[in-house]
Amino acid sequence: MISTPPACPESESALLGGLLLDSARLDEVASNLQHTDFFDLRHANLFRHMLHLKEDGAPIDIVSVTESIGDRESIGGMAYVSQLPDHCPTVSHIPYYASILRKKKRLRDFRSISYTIHNIITSDTSDDEALEELARIAQDALGGEGDKGVEVLAREAVQKAIDEIEAAFHCDGNCVGVPTSFIALDRILGGLHDGEMVVLAARPSMGKSSLAMNVVEHAAIDNNIPVGVFSLEMTASSLMKRCMAGRSKVDGIKLRDGNLTEPEFKALTTAAGKIAKAPIIMVEKPFIDVHEFRSMARRMKSVHGVKLIVLDYLQLMHAKAESRVQEVTRCSNAVKGVAKELGVPILCLSQLSRSAEQQDRAPRLSDLRDSGAVEQDADVVAFLWRRPKDEGIIVKLQVAKNRNGPVGELDLEFIAEHSRFRNPLYGADKE
Numbered sequence: 001m002i003s004t005p006p007a008c009p010e011s012e013s014a015l016l017g018g019l020l021l022d023s024a025r026l027d028e029v030a031s032n033l034q035h036t037d038f039f040d041l042r043h044a045n046l047f048r049h050m051l052h053l054k055e056d057g058a059p060i061d062i063v064s065v066t067e068s069i070g071d072r073e074s075i076g077g078m079a080y081v082s083q084l085p086d087h088c089p090t091v092s093h094i095p096y097y098a099s100i101l102r103k104k105k106r107l108r109d110f111r112s113i114s115y116t117i118h119n120i121i122t123s124d125t126s127d128d129e130a131l132e133e134l135a136r137i138a139q140d141a142l143g144g145e146g147d148k149g150v151e152v153l154a155r156e157a158v159q160k161a162i163d164e165i166e167a168a169f170h171c172d173g174n175c176v177g178v179p180t181s182f183i184a185l186d187r188i189l190g191g192l193h194d195g196e197m198v199v200l201a202a203r204p205s206m207g208k209s210s211l212a213m214n215v216v217e218h219a220a221i222d223n224n225i226p227v228g229v230f231s232l233e234m235t236a237s238s239l240m241k242r243c244m245a246g247r248s249k250v251d252g253i254k255l256r257d258g259n260l261t262e263p264e265f266k267a268l269t270t271a272a273g274k275i276a277k278a279p280i281i282m283v284e285k286p287f288i289d290v291h292e293f294r295s296m297a298r299r300m301k302s303v304h305g306v307k308l309i310v311l312d313y314l315q316l317m318h319a320k321a322e323s324r325v326q327e328v329t330r331c332s333n334a335v336k337g338v339a340k341e342l343g344v345p346i347l348c349l350s351q352l353s354r355s356a357e358q359q360d361r362a363p364r365l366s367d368l369r370d371s372g373a374v375e376q377d378a379d380v381v382a383f384l385w386r387r388p389k390d391e392g393i394i395v396k397l398q399v400a401k402n403r404n405g406p407v408g409e410l411d412l413e414f415i416a417e418h419s420r421f422r423n424p425l426y427g428a429d430k431e
Contacts, residue, residue: 181218
């Protein structure tokens with residue numbers, strides 16, 4: 001006996017009937033409900049048609065809906081649509097009906113996954129690798145909506161583009177994305193933008209983790225922007241010590257040794273208090289695979305509303321693959337996919353090969369370690385470097401790739417005792 005898929009036709013009818021009574025609530029519903037969340041195909045077609053009418057500025061009622069659609073039978077016909085408002089006791093319950101639809105859709109997705117897993121288990125060709133892959137798919141489904149494609153009409157894309165252009169116009173040339181605190185870098189990039197994969201690459205001990213945490217501090221502490229940090233190399237407490245040293249201007253060595261004066265300890269506790277209140281969500285995990293990263297990032301977005309994610313660093317991620325190149329390729333693809341899916345920038349740290357260091361030259365895109373996919377997937381690639389013969393605190397930050405803007409090179413000052421970068425004093429107005 002085949003059971004009926006999870007659905008609630010009554011809630012679907014009540015929701016659509018309520019929207020016919022009060023179309024002003026359509027925007028509220030459409031922000032987190034898609035036509036694919038409806039089980040009844042008539043209801044799905046009707047909801048999608050309502051959205052099209054709303055975009056065109058047309059009225060939404062029984063007459064306008066049925067008269068403007070080409071195939072009335074696709075929505076059940078005039079008689080069927082006319083009785084839908086009778087199913088809605090009050091329009092104030094519309095959000096509740098929408099929540100039921102989303103829940104039922106999720107249950108149908110889980111049901112489909114369960115059937116797939118059952119078929120693999122009971123088939124003669126099932127093996128451990130196939131079962132593991134199916135388990136990962138189920139984990140992704142539990143973590144979010146996955147990588148389902150969404151139809152986007154040209155007019156929708158144009159409207160979103162106009163909104164972004166208008167927001168940039170009102171910024172009057174200032175940073176429109178998540179600010180980094182580095183003046184010259186924000187002038188080149190305009191900040192870190194939603195959906196972009198930004199790669200910061202360097203050889204070991206060049207300060208890429210410090211630079212990334214400087215960006216995290218500025219976003220979360222100075223601008224109250226929620227930030228998610230995946231620290232695969234350092235512990236969360238080590239990262240916080242760096243933040244406290246930089247904010248309090250206390251030598252980081254003293255934090256380790258405990259050799260602090262009373263004024264330094266007071267400055268440190270003051271800085272710690274401010275950092276503790278910042279919306280920074282950290283994951284410290286020595287090993288993480290692409291599926292765990294995707295699920296945790298989705299949770300950071302849904303629960304904490306993060307607007308920036310930092311991954312330190314790419315080569316410490318893992319993916320099932322036959323070679324190291326293929327593994328890094330899959331990790332890079334996953335990071336780009338998550339950035340696009342969640343609509344947040346991901347600042348992804350990466351290692352460089354030894355070539356540039358051995359040849360005493362500036363890094364090139366081909367120096368990105370282990371896979372050319374990193375260069376292809378990234379919207380922005382920046383190199384942190386210094387020639388071996390150079391001395392002093394000046395470090396070069398070279399934007400070698402910028403898919404949506406210019407490239408260029410800028411100077412940063414590195415204060416080693418505070419594990420902190422800053423804008424060069426002489427270059428505050430430098431292009």
